[in-house]
Amino acid sequence: MSPLRGGPRPPLSPPSRVDGPGGPWARLLHVLDTSGVGLVYTSLADWRPQLPPEEERRFLLGRDWARYSRLTGEQLRDRFLATRLLIRCTAAVALGTEAGSLELSYGLNGRVHLRGHDQIDVSLSHTGDLLLCGITSLGVIGVDAEPRERRLSGRDVETLMCTAPERLRLAATADEERNGVLLSLWTLKEAYSKALGQGLRFPFTEFGFRTEGGRGPAGEAGPPTAETILLERSDGTPVADDTWRFATFDLPSGHLAALALQDTRRSDQPDTRAGTALNRQILAAIGVLDH
Numbered sequence: 001m002s003p004l005r006g007g008p009r010p011p012l013s014p015p016s017r018v019d020g021p022g023g024p025w026a027r028l029l030h031v032l033d034t035s036g037v038g039l040v041y042t043s044l045a046d047w048r049p050q051l052p053p054e055e056e057r058r059f060l061l062g063r064d065w066a067r068y069s070r071l072t073g074e075q076l077r078d079r080f081l082a083t084r085l086l087i088r089c090t091a092a093v094a095l096g097t098e099a100g101s102l103e104l105s106y107g108l109n110g111r112v113h114l115r116g117h118d119q120i121d122v123s124l125s126h127t128g129d130l131l132l133c134g135i136t137s138l139g140v141i142g143v144d145a146e147p148r149e150r151r152l153s154g155r156d157v158e159t160l161m162c163t164a165p166e167r168l169r170l171a172a173t174a175d176e177e178r179n180g181v182l183l184s185l186w187t188l189k190e191a192y193s194k195a196l197g198q199g200l201r202f203p204f205t206e207f208g209f210r211t212e213g214g215r216g217p218a219g220e221a222g223p224p225t226a227e228t229i230l231l232e233r234s235d236g237t238p239v240a241d242d243t244w245r246f247a248t249f250d251l252p253s254g255h256l257a258a259l260a261l262q263d264t265r266r267s268d269q270p271d272t273r274a275g276t277a278l279n280r281q282i283l284a285a286i287g288v289l290d291h
Contacts (some may be wrong), residue, residue, distance in 0.1 A: 001150070004132055004185065009035075009263065010034055011035075012032045012035070012037065012245060012259060012261070013035060013037075013038065013039070014039070014249040015039035015040055015041045015132065015251065015257055016028055016031070016038075016039070016040055016041075017040070017041055017042060017247060017252075018040050018041075018042050018086075018089075018142050019046050019048040020042070020046055021047075021050060021085060021089050021099065021109070021186075022050075022137055025089075025093045028040050028090070029093050030050050030095055032093070032094055032135070032137075034174075036093075036136055036137050036263055037134070037135070037136035037137075037138055037259075037263075038090075038134070038135055038136075038256065039132065039134045039135075039143065039249075039259060040050075040086070040090055040132075040133050041130060041131065041132045041133075041145070041160045041251060041253070041255075041257065042127075042251065044078065044079055044082055044087065044129075044130075044131060045087070045127045045129055045131045047078075047080050047082040047086070047131070048082065049125075051081055051082060051085070052127060056079060057111040058082075060085075060100070061081065061084065061231045062104075062106070063103070063104070063190070064080075067078055067080070068081065072229070074204065077158065079126065079131075081248075082131060083126055083131055083133075084104060085099065086124070086131050086133050086234070087104065087112065087122055087124055087133055088100075088102045088104070088115075089121060090122070090133045090135050091114050091117070091120060091135060091148060094120055094135055095117060095120070095135070097115075100116075100118070102114055102123030103115040103116070105112070107196045108195065109198070110155075111197045112124060118139050119137055120133070120135055120136065121136055121137075121139065121140050121141050122134065122135045122141070123141045123143045123191075123194055123195065124133075124143070124144045125144045125145045125190075125191075125194075126145075126261075127135075127145055127146055127147060127255070128147065128193075129211075129246050130145055130253055131256050132144075132145045132250075132255075134259060136261060138197075138261065138263045138264065138265055139243065139262040139263050139264035139265065140197075140261075140262045140263065140264075141190050141195055141260070141262075142158065142191040142192055142193065142194030142195030142196070142260040142261075143194065143254065143257065143258065143259055143260075143261075144186075144187045144188075144190035144191040144194065144204070144257070144258045144262040145162075145187065145254055145255045145257045145258070146183055146186065146187050146255060146256055147254060148183070148250070148254050148255060149254065149257055150183060151179060152179055152182040152183055152186060152246075153179040153182055157182055157186075158170055158182070160204070160205070161182075161185065161186060161203055161204035161205065162182075162185065162204070162205065162208070162234065163206075163207070163208035163233075163234045163235075163287070164234070164235070165208060165210070165235070165238070166185065166208045166209075166210075169210070170182070184248050184256065184258070185208075185209060187248060187256055187257065187258035188209050188229065188246055188258045189204045189207070189209070189253055189259065190258065190264055191258040191259055191260035192207070192231070192244075192260040193248070194197045195204045195260040195261070195262060197229075197273035205234060206234050207231065207232070207233065207234060207239075208231075208232045208233070208234065208236065209229055209230065209231060209232065209246065210222055210229075210232055210236075211228045211229055211230065211261060212217055212230060215218075229247065229248070230246075231244055231246070241284045243259075243262050243264050244252050244260070244261070244262050244263075245261045245262075245263055246258070246259065246260055246261070247259045
């Protein structure tokens with residue numbers, strides 16, 4: 001699922017669409033095998049007819065059943081179930097196992113994990129009908145998505161979420177482009193905060209993003225590329241940490257998706273299937289492999 005340590009870093013691929021638990025998953029599997037990080041998106045409308053009946057959900061949700069039970073309204077319950085199924089199905093592709101065999105757990109900050117599978121990291125975002133899931137074996141990942149039509153410009157958002165250098169670049173941006181630039185910044189900051197496990201607890205004015213050589217949050221001309229989106233401090237000085245990679249993607253659904261990836265190559269093994277990882281853990285435990 002991930003390239004070997006020290007190898008070249010393939011470009012970050014745009015999300016692929018899946019129509020339900022049955023996929024299609026082939027593109028995700030290919031992207032994971034070649035780059036170690038993948039994104040999928042779907043719509044709640046597509047997944048709702050394929051969700052299991054109510055009498056099967058308690059067993060399926062496991063520890064999530066209590067949280068599910070507290071939700072009111074069919075829409076909220078179906079979205080919660082669909083997002084948990086999306087995470088499990090996505091992880092099952094990476095691990096080479098069945099989605100039903102996976103169990104979700106949560107850290108103190110509410111960040112979701114796959115119990116017993118520390119070789120991968122997952123992140124989830126949903127807005128309206130859109131569901132987005134990211135997965136990687138390289139380190140930690142954060143994803144976010146927003147409707148392209150969401151209005152941020154003209155609502156003092158710049159003061160609440162932008163650093164001083166970002167506000168200067170926004171002031172030089174054409175009026176008709178400013179909302180798109182702000183939306184890119186918002187999704188990138190959300191994704192980065194999720195990757196750190198901080199969410200909205202990390203003030204967005206404490207860090208910023210800029211681009212070099214492509215159109216991105218700074219609004220320059222040309223298509224956005226992951227390699228040109230750079231993290232900077234609140235004063236505009238660059239953060240000298242090349243483990244972080246960022247990208248934004250326009251989805252056919254009319255949404256903007258953002259990805260934050262800290263590529264620390266947590267796994268030296270290209271094969272992170274559940275059976276392989278388990279076998280290595282057993283061998284390490286009996287001293288055949290170094291810990």
